[in-house]
Amino acid sequence: MDPAAKDAENVNRLPLRSLGLKPGMAMQTRRIVEGASKKESQYFGAIEGKGVMVGPLGADGAKTELEEGEVCVVRGFTGQYEYSFLTKVLQTFEKPFAYALLSYPAQVDARLVRQSMRIQCSWPTKVIVPADGGTPGAQDATLIDLSTSGAMVKASTQVAALGTSVQLALSVMVDKAPQDLCLTAAICHNNRATNEEAYFVGLAFKSLTPQDKLVLSYLTQSPQT
Incomplete structure (x- = not known):
């Protein structure tokens, strides 16, 4: 069709x-x-x-x-x-x-387009690129929206090629207790910002653990600042 x-x-x-x-x-x-x-x-x-x-x-x-x-x-x-x-x-x-x-x-x-709602946010995060994914290492970024199925970050580079598996590392508060997340995701789109030297990088989560899903569900229902 x-x-x-x-x-x-x-x-x-x-x-x-x-x-x-x-x-x-x-x-x-x-x-x-x-x-x-x-x-x-x-x-x-x-x-x-x-x-x-x-x-x-x-x-x-x-x-x-x-x-x-x-x-x-x-x-x-x-x-x-x-x-x-x-x-x-x-x-x-x-x-x-x-x-x-x-x-x-x-x-x-x-x-x-998406079954799950995305919340807007502005949280410091790191995108970790594997050795075979282009420029390896942890890149600083800002998480600008989040859902139970994916996220978007703003970074100074394109991070890696489309389809590359990366890890998204961030610290969040769950019921007033700090928790570190390290989520595996694939890069699904990569767009240059219009008015600044930055890129908006879309990520689709994969292989989430039950605990990851619970934390993401909590965050999207109780957005943090």
Whole structure:
């Protein structure tokens, strides 16, 4: 089967509230006009049946680059769902901060990508590359999201080639007690950051022990800071 057709089969029509959107989640907006480009935005909140508030990404964002009356498409990823919906710009505001009020969609197109929710975090960690995996040794990184099936780290290098098995080492608190984890994972994607010298490295866990699974389940249900 054609991959695009297979993906289309997996798309469901869902209410917006079922996506579990949280303030600060990144999304893209694009005006439905010729030559319009995608704009990086963030979700601020929504009032069901009334409107959806989105604004420019980053604390320094001053404009939404949307205009009242325009029709636009919104796309994003929640950590579980890839989603999109068509909407109309109802109003734009500059004070007390820049945001646009979009019409509330009756339903959104959503495709379940991951069975488990990922939590956002910012924890120091190390990625240990084996001797046969490229540049061996432990590389410092920052864990930026975590689920029971995988994680993403931000590192200064690509770490290793796609498919390479590495170990993710981090210290966490479980029920107020420190615990060290060393999880085996395969590198499943490797993307260069847009505005800095860094890489976002996706990891898929494998060969987890029952204890590893229990700890990951606890962490994703009781996120730490």
